[in-house]
Amino acid sequence: MDVTIFGTGYVGLVTGVCLAEVGNNVLCIDIDPHKIELLNSGGVPIYEPGLDELIQSNRAAGRLRFSTDAQAGVAHGLFQFIAVGTPPDEDGSADLQYVLAVAQTIAEHMTDYRILVDKSTVPVGTADRVADRVREVLAQRGQAIEFDVVSNPEFLKEGAAIEDFMRPDRIIVGTDNPRTGELLRALYAPFNRSHNRLMLMDVRSAELTKYAANAMLATKISFMNELSNIAEAVGADIEKVRVGIGSDPRIGYQFIYPGCGYGGSCFPKDVRALEHTARGLGYTAALLQAVEAVNFRQKDVLFAKIRDYFGGDLSGKTFALWGLAFKPNTDDMREASSRVLMEALWQAGAQVRAYDPVAMAETRRLYGERADLTFAADALAATEGADALVVVTEWSQFRSPNFDAIRSRLRTPVIFDGRNILDGPLACTAGLTYISIGRAPLL
Numbered sequence: 001m002d003v004t005i006f007g008t009g010y011v012g013l014v015t016g017v018c019l020a021e022v023g024n025n026v027l028c029i030d031i032d033p034h035k036i037e038l039l040n041s042g043g044v045p046i047y048e049p050g051l052d053e054l055i056q057s058n059r060a061a062g063r064l065r066f067s068t069d070a071q072a073g074v075a076h077g078l079f080q081f082i083a084v085g086t087p088p089d090e091d092g093s094a095d096l097q098y099v100l101a102v103a104q105t106i107a108e109h110m111t112d113y114r115i116l117v118d119k120s121t122v123p124v125g126t127a128d129r130v131a132d133r134v135r136e137v138l139a140q141r142g143q144a145i146e147f148d149v150v151s152n153p154e155f156l157k158e159g160a161a162i163e164d165f166m167r168p169d170r171i172i173v174g175t176d177n178p179r180t181g182e183l184l185r186a187l188y189a190p191f192n193r194s195h196n197r198l199m200l201m202d203v204r205s206a207e208l209t210k211y212a213a214n215a216m217l218a219t220k221i222s223f224m225n226e227l228s229n230i231a232e233a234v235g236a237d238i239e240k241v242r243v244g245i246g247s248d249p250r251i252g253y254q255f256i257y258p259g260c261g262y263g264g265s266c267f268p269k270d271v272r273a274l275e276h277t278a279r280g281l282g283y284t285a286a287l288l289q290a291v292e293a294v295n296f297r298q299k300d301v302l303f304a305k306i307r308d309y310f311g312g313d314l315s316g317k318t319f320a321l322w323g324l325a326f327k328p329n330t331d332d333m334r335e336a337s338s339r340v341l342m343e344a345l346w347q348a349g350a351q352v353r354a355y356d357p358v359a360m361a362e363t364r365r366l367y368g369e370r371a372d373l374t375f376a377a378d379a380l381a382a383t384e385g386a387d388a389l390v391v392v393t394e395w396s397q398f399r400s401p402n403f404d405a406i407r408s409r410l411r412t413p414v415i416f417d418g419r420n421i422l423d424g425p426l427a428c429t430a431g432l433t434y435i436s437i438g439r440a441p442l443l
């Protein structure tokens with residue numbers, strides 16, 4: 001089938017490449033000529049495991065093309081995926097200008113039936129706004145061309161996006177037109193073979209499903225972070241509590257890991273946007289407000305522990321940071337807990353020496369050259385002469401370090417583990433103080 005994707009960001013690229021991989025003829029459109037040039041010369045603008053290889057093989061097979069020519073894009077696909085950004089406005093609502101601009105472009109150029117597929121995470125009611133925009137433009141053109149707008153939210157996890165697309169646990173298709181639903185079912189058939197994972201529903205329910213999923217996951221994390229603070233206060237160990245409650249299948253083990261707060265381009269933005277939507281309709285989403293507030297506070301927990309340990313004076317000290325990205329297997333720094341920590345350390349007059357397997361370039365791009373930020377060649381090198389080691393992102397490669405080597409390099413023998421991934425007792429055996437989240441320090 002012929003598919004056009006508007007937007008070669010994270011969602012658009014993964015969608016385009018995976019649809020091409022199963023044999024569709026995919027044309028990706030972006031207004032940014034540099035991005036298209038890069039993609040057409042074999043480059044990839046983002047880091048995502050497996051993406052590069054799939055882009056190159058599908059380009060070589062002629063099933064995947066990149067262009068800035070929007071008109072050609074509208075002519076190409078029966079399916080017109082809208083996968084452009086929806087950055088948050090000042091007030092937390094999603095900014096729909098890019099989504100509506102694509103709708104406008106499609107309406108300006110379409111000559112026969114098109115299915116507009118909302119893939120970006122968009123507030124409930126956006127499909128109606130997209131349809132209104134298309135109708136307006138068609139009316140101005142004096143054309144009565146048929147079209148449908150479908151909500152088909154993505155559920156990709158950064159770092160596992162290709163796998164999530166290829167083997168989805170659900171494919172949500174929101175449409176009020178059963179015939180369109182069947183066309184989407186045919187497009188998704190290669191990803192839906194072993195048992196039916198495609199759920200057809202009305203447009204608004206599909207739009208809300210996306211927010212509900214992310215808000216639920218964010219709630220689980222904030223709940224555990226809140227509990228971790230209570231555990232510290234009452235002298236309990238949150239990791240034991242986690243295992244204890246996770247064994248109840250109604251609660252489950254996933255997404256109940258306490259830490260130094262959630263980040264990324266989805267949870268913070270989506271929780272705020274849903275809260276904003278509710279508020280706009282006269283409903284105070286008290287739980288969502290609390291999820292956000294707890295996360296905001298949790299991002300300060302590491303700094304507070306460090307400050308307290310050093311008696312309030314951090315000036316002139318150097319901290320080795322392991323992990324900068326908001327989570328492992330990505331270079332994404334959006335709303336990363338590391339940023340809140342680094343900025344607080346700088347404010348307190350401290351230096352940061354950071355190591356991250358992939359996010360150092362992005363960090364340099366964000367903060368520029370500055371005297372209080374340096375990067376280490378590897379994890380161990382970051383600890384050389386540092387006053388303490390702070391683990392911020394749960395990369396696998398940090399999980400079983402050589403504690404003796406760390407001990408001999410640190411000026412003060414202390415580790416702050418913001419993700420509870422290290423073996424605290426083993427660190428202690430090597431002569432290190434181990435301070436983590438939601439449990440007593442090990443001295």
Ligand code: UGA
Binds near residue numbers: 157214259262
């Ligand atoms: C999230 C959702 O997990 C995806 O299902 C969804 O499709 C995506 O948002 C989206 O809306 O596009 P993502 O933001 O890539 O995916 O990252 P997650 O793996 O969910 O991690 C989010 C944050 O939560 C990270 O900072 C991670 O460290 C933190 N986290 C996760 C915890 O603190 N504790 C946990 O138990 C799990």
